[in-house]
């Protein structure tokens with residue numbers, strides 16, 4: 001709230017937005033909890049391209065990444081067949097992109113939402129990202145072209161985030177794309193992942209990534225399995241591996257009433273996260289919401305949590321306090 005009330009005024013007064021941000025944020029710095037709060041409040045004011053929430057359903061025409069043709073579903077299937085014959089480090093399936101994302105890493109982010117996820121989280125608000133081949137494809141040059149116009153701004157204002165879906169579903173491409181971005185623009189790069197597939201890549205795959213944003217869905221293995229359809233242990237192994245590789249981490253924890261909000265579960269999670277040590281930059285407690293309900297319906301899938309309430313602000317803050325009581329920074 002320190003900056004919140006005056007921030008909308010700031011945006012109105014400093015259009016075009018990126019220049020306004022440059023002036024404002026150069027003065028006060030990006031990577032502070034106060035700035036994160038400002039960014040959350042400012043999201044509607046930003047121009048975005050092809051966000052997950054704007055993603056078309058399967059029966060519509062799919063827009064290819066900027067500069068490419070629009071593709072019908074049939075054409076995408078043909079393109080998919082073509083893709084499968086190519087080196088997977090050269091082409092990736094992209095669900096969507098966002099050029100002004102404010103909640104997907106420190107500062108302002110250019111986000112590549114990659115298609116594909118092997119989890120089936122009950123609370124997923126982007127089930128349309130699950131199928132790998134529902135995305136349009138993009139190559140490394142396409143990734144670099146998308147970023148080029150923003151690179152100077154992102155250099156000091158934020159960076160690039162690979163999210164999804166689960167970006168490690170396409171590890172060869174995401175690793176190559178991150179390395180190309182690092183080599184060409186030297187930007188801060190974050191990986192938003194649940195870590196499950198880390199065993200498929202070597203340690204040096206992580207070299208281009210400056211920050212790992214690790215979603216840990218639950219700390220109890222049985223509940224984790226019920227909630228996600230997958231076992232917990234690979235994610236915990238991933239966290240330990242990131243400690244060994246000395247990677248800075250943000251932990252993301254979705255607070256879901258009746259599922260993840262029991263005080264003893266949050267305490268156990270906080271103890272675990274604290275045990276990871278000084279590499280934990282931040283814990284983000286993300287209150288469950290119902291914004292993805294329509295996507296489940298459109299896909300003809302049963303959404304089991306459709307009647308679940310959202311946590312109150314007080315409940316979210318109480319969960320954050322549990323993390324804070326372990327010496328962690330929580331927002």
Ligand code: SF4
Nearest residue numbers: 117119120121124165
């Ligand atoms: S890991 Fe993320 S994208 Fe995959 S099902 Fe869970 S919430 Fe959805």
